[in-house]
Amino acid sequence: MGLSSVASNSEGMQLCIFDLRRGQNEGQELDKILFFYPADLPFSTQLSVIGLSEGLITFTRIFSPEAACEVIEAERHSHVFFEAEPDIWMVVIVEKNKEAEAIWRVEGLRKVLKEVHSLFLMFHGSIRSLLEKEPAAGSVRSQLYIFIMDYLSDFLSSKKLQLPSFRDSLKERATVQMLTVGREAAIEVQSLVRVVESCTGSQSSHSLLLFQDLLVSTTLSPDDTINLFTYAVLRLTPRALSAGLSSWSYLRKGSAASTAVTGPTMGSTTSLSEPFHGSRGTSAGDDHSHAVRPLQHDRWSKGRDGFLITDIWQAEPGSLVSVTPSIWLQQTEEKMYLCAYQHKSLTFIFLIPVSSVINGEQGILAVKQLVLEHASLKMLKVEEKLSKGWGGENAYHVSGYRYLLVDGDRNLSRASPPGKVATLTKDSLLALSKLREEVDIEKSRAKWDNDGHEKDLEICTRARNNAWVISQVTRGKELYMVLENANETLLYASDAVQKFSNRYCNGAFSLD
């Protein structure tokens, strides 16, 4: 059972969400806590974690009113803070342990918090708005609990929760990985998108097209693209559906992990409600069964007509009638129906405004029918084209290089395939993680100094193991690189960067 197995293997990590506007009076401090993992920790311990966090948020505001506490580094733990919504804080506490490879990059952990919150927003809307609707917060807590536990189950590897560590230094969360498409294929894709969107009969419908786990096209805003792309790669793409077959996705752990925690059915409600505090008054068990679990494993499958189906969304609590999933767009705050069509490696997701579909499920069915009629052939063709041009798992491997390329302005990243990154020595990855931490600090500093121009920085280090560990930040683009078999001179290393930049980055990192 996903949830219970996460809950029982926790020692190293704690994660909490609390609301500073709640529980202001003495004796009501528990009211602040919206989520705590592990849930079976005594309240006194939970409160002391939140007390320290709150104390330091207040303390740091004395000196830094514009940015409160971001991280506490202690000898044995790191506490990473993220203010998800005004006065709603998420804090993750990880144990440092050199032997267990528990060496973290703060920004890497913060991105995990950001990601789970963004996904929550997409399915449930903001925590604050939910709290306003339900001041007792009983069902908000259940929703958060189920959602986050489902999310965390993806990090479960051999029964231990493994958050991104130094080994993930050549990955960037909250970015999209794109497929490089030839001109001809691009035209085909464009026409496909146009046809499908016209089938929806709404001006404000959107679509997202993926090939394997790579983005081909999007008409969504950047933030919404990241969220939906993230969700698709987690649960919708062919790889996600058949978890266990391959595991080359850039960001996700090998799917062996996910299968390990995916029970055939959702755990009994007792295993879920057990960690919940009876003292809160609400009957937690009921809440759990009501809560929608978009991140639950194995709840999506491909229907006979090519559309993906799920029973996650139900017409009403406890009913057996499933309805079309819906999500919230961050940009427009509009509620959209989510439909996904899959053909082989191609996943086509389109979103239709709930307000534009008059007769609910019937209307959706009609749209799907239209899409099948007008676009299924095009999908076939596009899939074929893309497959032909597709270089396979190692398509973006550049021999001799281990790299991560991030385009911050467009939220894109591309990296060496995980299988290739895995060949790097631990020392190189540690040095890279350390270097990224340094660059993270420089970037955040530049943000606060805000003197008009973006950080321009080039750092090229020869580590103790003779590997070159390189970082270049320029005009919103970032390049991280490890060269293990390079010659010892600095000139050789920078020459290698130059070549890479000219060939794969349109010269973005070239100096001359």
Added chain:
Amino acid sequence: MSSSDGGDDGSASSGAGSGPVVLGSKPIEDGFSQLRVTDLANGGAANDGDAEAAAAEGSGGREGIAAEVGEVEDGGAASARAGGRSEIEEIGEARVMWRSNSEGEGEAQGSPSSSGYAGERGSSGGSGSGSGIGEEEDEIEEVRSDAVSDSQAAWMPGKRHVDEDDASISWRKRKKHFFILSHSGKPIYSRYGDEHKLAGFSATLQAIISFVENGGDRVKLVRAGKHQVVFLVKGPIYLVCISCTEEPYESLRGQLELIYGQMILILTKSVNRCFEKNPKFDMTPLLGGTDVVFSSLIHSFSWNPATFLHAYTCLPLGYATRQAAGAVLQDVADSGVLFAILMCKHKVVSLVGAQKASLHPDDMLLLANFVMSSESFRTSENFSPICLPRYNPMAFLYAYVHYLDVETYLMLLTTSSDAFYHLKDCRMRIETVLLKSNVLSEVQRSMLDGGMRVEDLPIDPLPRSGSLLPRLGQGRPVTDSQESLKEAYAGIGGPAGLWHFIYRSIYLDQYVASEFSPPFNTLRQQKRLYRAYQKMYASMHDKGIGAHKTQFRRDEHYVLLCWVTQDFELYAAFDPLADKASAIKTCNRVCQWVKDVENEIFLLGASPFSW
């Protein structure tokens, strides 16, 4: 430090409960409510009481060390009588010794320093008003008045902004705070503001540290936006830095270590036992008047690379001259002196240690800072108890200090508390020899001439046995290539856009830094360069993964190159547009140049270090 003006302030300063806007406000109490509200309240309250008491004690017109000694003895008397030889008494005795020796000397010489700290106390009070000049950090964050900070106006020693406390906006916006407090939350030192008024704030710092400690951990760093809060726990002494400078955590932590070392240098680590006997022990009287020592150390964090390199630097001198100085120091070292050190400002002229005694560069830094920042050392000869934290943190040594001219001073260190007259004799012998052999005039000349300049970096690698010192060398012929290269860089810096370098010899524990030349015209620019070096140093010396070998770093201000080998470390700053290939060549040339003139820039062959 709390001076005698603390009376009213002490009682006015409120604990966590009522006074300072933020600390007293509800949120922070709530934050620690589960465990710590009591601590906050108690800490604050206790401090109030003590502050008053201390102020009352101090109000009796005490003067300098004499009064302090009395106070220390008062404090330790009871326990000393009960438990035999008390540590407080030891410290007290040491101070008494200084005084009585000075007095003895007074009879003989007529111009002794009767009080080690009296003058400083005056100066620290006086400089409170002369603030705002010089140091950038002293400014309030948002105020970016380049005109002020770039001025070359001398840095003013002593504590400033004593009128501030944690409720003042100006105090909160200071770029870099340093605090020392005791484990019960009593303030011992604060860079800005009156310690007594900061009792509540100090209690909050203590609460944070002990809250994490109660959870079985130890807090090291809190980061918030541009701010870092760095914690260092040394037994019963807590040190905290709150900074929004760009310095990395490792550097700030190193600075706290040095501040702690400076405190140990004044008191020895046996002060810990005072806290074992009485956790609420008030340490401020023991450090009375030493504000100026701490503020001068803190100032050096922004200009003295020794503070992060853990190496010392020598005054450039002809080999024979330094040999002559070394020889006479060696003579006295053989007669029971532990260390004999001749320094000019913060640069070593020569240094000799008794057999097997080794002097850590950090100890030298702290000792030189102590001597140079204390006005009284300049006016007459002194015999003062000091502790070298890296040598033996538990025991006092005795330092005989005498200025030979305005900038050059001799320090003779011994373990014997009654060696004053012997050391005085030694000093007179040394002084005579130094005068006769012209060492002192050479020292002054070297100070005027300065050290290595990037403009003088030889292009031609041929003349191997070069000399840095114009009067010793035959003058450097300017080659054609040198001319043309210089022209290419329009007169700024050295060849290939070299602006500055630091070379650290690992075996010698010494470094040499080139003189500042354009474009480093202002203190602000110089400080920024040091901070960049500091960052590079921290980046290269990672404790977890071991030191890196090479680093090239380019940002909008510089190209920095760092090269770490078994023998040396080189840090070089170039024009940000410098070409990589020629920068590398230039670094090789710098290393060669340093090797060519090492006789003059380093102290060689001396054996103060036992490895």
